[in-house]
Amino acid sequence: MVPHAKSGFWRGLAPYLLSSILLISAYMHVGAVKVAASSLAVIGIPIHFVASLPSMTLAAMQGRLITTDQLRRQFEFLREQNLILRARLQRFEFLENENNRLRELLQATPQAVEKVTLAQLVAVNPDLGSLTVLVNKGSADDVYIGQPVIDAGGIVGQVTKSSLFTSKISLITEESQAVPVQVVRSGVRAILYGGGKNRTLRVMYLDRNVDIQPDDVLVSSGLGEIYPPGYPVAVVTAVERNVAESFMNIEAKPMSHLGRDREVLLLWPTQLKSSDHGSDAIVEEKSE
Amino acid sequence: MIQVDSAPRRPWIPFLTLFAALILLVLPMQELPGGFVPDWVSLVLIYWALAFPVRMGVPIAWVTGLIVDIITLGIPGAHAFTKSVIVYITGSLALRIRAFPIWQQSVVVFLLLSLELASLVIISGLTGEAITGMHRWTAVVVGALVWPLIYHVLRRSRHSSNLRGS
Numbered sequence: 001m002v003p004h005a006k007s008g009f010w011r012g013l014a015p016y017l018l019s020s021i022l023l024i025s026a027y028m029h030v031g032a033v034k035v036a037a038s039s040l041a042v043i044g045i046p047i048h049f050v051a052s053l054p055s056m057t058l059a060a061m062q063g064r065l066i067t068t069d070q071l072r073r074q075f076e077f078l079r080e081q082n083l084i085l086r087a088r089l090q091r092f093e094f095l096e097n098e099n100n101r102l103r104e105l106l107q108a109t110p111q112a113v114e115k116v117t118l119a120q121l122v123a124v125n126p127d128l129g130s131l132t133v134l135v136n137k138g139s140a141d142d143v144y145i146g147q148p149v150i151d152a153g154g155i156v157g158q159v160t161k162s163s164l165f166t167s168k169i170s171l172i173t174e175e176s177q178a179v180p181v182q183v184v185r186s187g188v189r190a191i192l193y194g195g196g197k198n199r200t201l202r203v204m205y206l207d208r209n210v211d212i213q214p215d216d217v218l219v220s221s222g223l224g225e226i227y228p229p230g231y232p233v234a235v236v237t238a239v240e241r242n243v244a245e246s247f248m249n250i251e252a253k254p255m256s257h258l259g260r261d262r263e264v265l266l267l268w269p270t271q272l273k274s275s276d277h278g279s280d281a282i283v284e285e286k287s288e
Numbered sequence: 289m290i291q292v293d294s295a296p297r298r299p300w301i302p303f304l305t306l307f308a309a310l311i312l313l314v315l316p317m318q319e320l321p322g323g324f325v326p327d328w329v330s331l332v333l334i335y336w337a338l339a340f341p342v343r344m345g346v347p348i349a350w351v352t353g354l355i356v357d358i359i360t361l362g363i364p365g366a367h368a369f370t371k372s373v374i375v376y377i378t379g380s381l382a383l384r385i386r387a388f389p390i391w392q393q394s395v396v397v398f399l400l401l402s403l404e405l406a407s408l409v410i411i412s413g414l415t416g417e418a419i420t421g422m423h424r425w426t427a428v429v430v431g432a433l434v435w436p437l438i439y440h441v442l443r444r445s446r447h448s449s450n451l452r453g454s
Binding site for chain 2: 050
């Protein structure tokens, strides 16, 4: 018996292919379908919830299994850390005040981050070939496309898609991503491109005699209107000057943990909060 | 043709395994590089299409694919399309593939997963969504390599559930 004898290609497969194609084209061309798809994503909540259970129980167990001694040591460590950070913060506040005053003198608008929200990862690399993570905050929490995301180390990436309760973050290492950066030491501006593979970034189109060297820290320059200025992005790992070429080959490695932490921070910069940024708003003309 | 010796004890086993595969799909595995994680959902769908070509056919693959698209915020319809295709092919050739030794089945699985990845690349390219890197091809190889494991685990679950027939 041939299982598909009674339902061949035309009845067994073609209708499904046709409806998929209709769905895909509707998704691309009709805005309402995008909205519907983003609200439909709520059916993923139980799945994401169950998927987060192992790490949640692990975290809970770690809390239970810890001894008083370890707790005390951890507490001591955190208290010290807190003191150091508070001391630094005082200095930072002083600098911020000074900076704002200088900006007022120059009549420039102060730049600040208006709001920060903690989001938890619910999936890593969920789809084909892209370096993305899903987090548990969505358009219901005012997440917008093009929103900058950081973690304890530095810039992680930007939001490229959001549904009601989840959103997708494209990491800066993704090939389609670019971050306008500035070298802290020399003030040189450059564009940092994602390398595609895990944890490699490239600085492209920098002239041979520009001042950049290994271990230079790159911070966001705020020029692409996506990322607010001043956040650490990457450390230069290798600079290769080739006399035959007019540009240098520069490799860098990201300072953020790129989805290795369970939590990331979503930023709402004051100046950039309009929600009309496209996902690929950083389009740089590549002058080869 | 359904030949039931005794009533199936747990007829929901295939759906439970599909649900488990969906969970594995979104499980945050920070330490593992993403390129090495095979598409569990496709592997499970292929197994059930081999076991029950009629009951676990294209409609179920289509709905599962749509769920994958929705929960990963992908293009709705993309996985529905590719999974329908591979399950249709598997179902049509089920009797032949079932007679293969396990390593030949792995080769078939490799071809099916490659076909799925190729169509996904084409669909993403046509819709203009970013596709980057070819590292997902390693996931196809890993998928073919873990097929014997999937096969044995799911066969045990099928026997324990007493599901027979097509």
